[in-house]
Amino acid sequence: MATLIIENLKKSYDGKTQILKDISFTVKDGELVSILGSSGCGKTTTLRAIAGLTTKNSGKIKVNNKEISNVPVYQRNFGMVFQSYALFPHLNVFENVAFGLKMQRVSKSELKKRVDEILQITGLCELAKRYPAELSGGQQQRVSLARALVIKPKILLMDEPLSNLDAKLRVKMREEIRRLQQKFHITTLFVTHDQQECFAISDRVLLMNKGKVEQFDTPENIFNHPKNEFVARFIGYENFINCKNYSFNSKEDSNHARLLTIRPERIEIVGEPEGENIVTGKIIQSEFLGTGFCYLVKTKIGNLKVIVTNSEPIQLGNNVNLKLSADYLLPLI
Incomplete structure (x- = not known):
């Protein structure tokens, strides 16, 4: 169980150009929040700062009210799924999924039990001995997701995980992600530029523009009650x-x-x-x-x-x- 709290997060790369401007929001326990916005709005930078992969200039990152900004990446127990699946080409599916558990020094018997279980849940059992080059894009994405889930993360961070898939497979995989997220009740932050994808799977949506939050609300409220002109135009209102x-x-x-x-x-x-x-x-x-x-x-x-x-x-x-x-x-x- 985990609640993610972001307070006044700021980031600039040259000390002048602000990439993130006082970003604040909360992802409640078991909630799936999507960060939505066009390219360059700061959504991936926000995710990377939370993961510890990018150094923030100021602000607080809390999990269950505990500040974790100084906690090393490998100790945060976050599951991460990236746009590029980042699978090890020399490891088969079983070994790729097991990698995080090996780093945690889980016993061999526990490792096999947990990997077999997640392969069953994600429909990868028959592919356990295949290598990434022998898998389709959708299969590779499921392996990446299984690897993130098997370590039982406190928080699941996903950076445009479906952008490399074709339209039909994107729909299928977003449904699968939502099913697994709800099954494991994992607090999840999902970055995307796709409005339809975002609204389909999210409990709430953080809509960003030029490094700041324009609206943070449920998909229904954003769609039916856009806060300002930017939000309205972004989600498809055309008459003003x-x-x-x-x-x-x-x-x-x-x-x-x-x-x-x-x-x-x-x-x-x-x-x-x-x-x-x-x-x-x-x-x-x-x-x-x-x-x-x-x-x-x-x-x-x-x-x-x-x-x-x-x-x-x-x-x-x-x-x-x-x-x-x-x-x-x-x-x-």
Whole structure:
């Protein structure tokens, strides 16, 4: 059982350019938290600082309220899974998985028992005598995961572990990671730039931008209640309305909002221009999505993107009435 606490973590490489700016968050016991963000935002640096692989400038790293910043990497009992699987090419699957236990000087009988058990759980028993070069990418990733889990780590750290896999295998492996994480109840920090992957497996998400935390919340709350414009744009909101120029009714308090936003699929095309939050516009672009159409509509409040499913196509140049429901209009600071 372990709780990971990060307090005011700072990192700069030249003393001037800040890579991490006062990063603070907590990963509760048994929780899977993902660090999400684009390349260069500081997510991998945060993970490496926690692991002890990168020296921080200031801040505290605590496990169960005990400061571990000065604890050597090999004594932290963290399981680590990297983007590159980092398997030993001269060792077979069994030997790769057993490596951490050998470093811990576990007895031969205990070692065999624990390795056999984790190979069974991860579906690797039949591959135990194969070498990394004889494995697929997904199989190598399972070996890397098994090696991290077999030592019974306090914390599991994963740095974009699925980025080298194809789309279908990524989905399968993320489900496997989540299953094993919940089975072993391991406190886990998972770094990714893939929003869909992140939202699918996480209890909470730490969204980073330029070395700072933009929002730390559940996937549902981030998706439905983005804190600011950056978060909204990052997770796919594309329609933004300047509150200084236009007034709309919103379910949430928008008195102090700078912008209102609404997802394309939340805008309705209606017959009559009656009721609140109705905007008239002209379709200037149309894209077939398979399950429906995506329209770009020119209106007095700017161009709005609208996604409509299970409907007949609307011709370019046609005028349409758009309903921006107060339930889905979100104010942004």
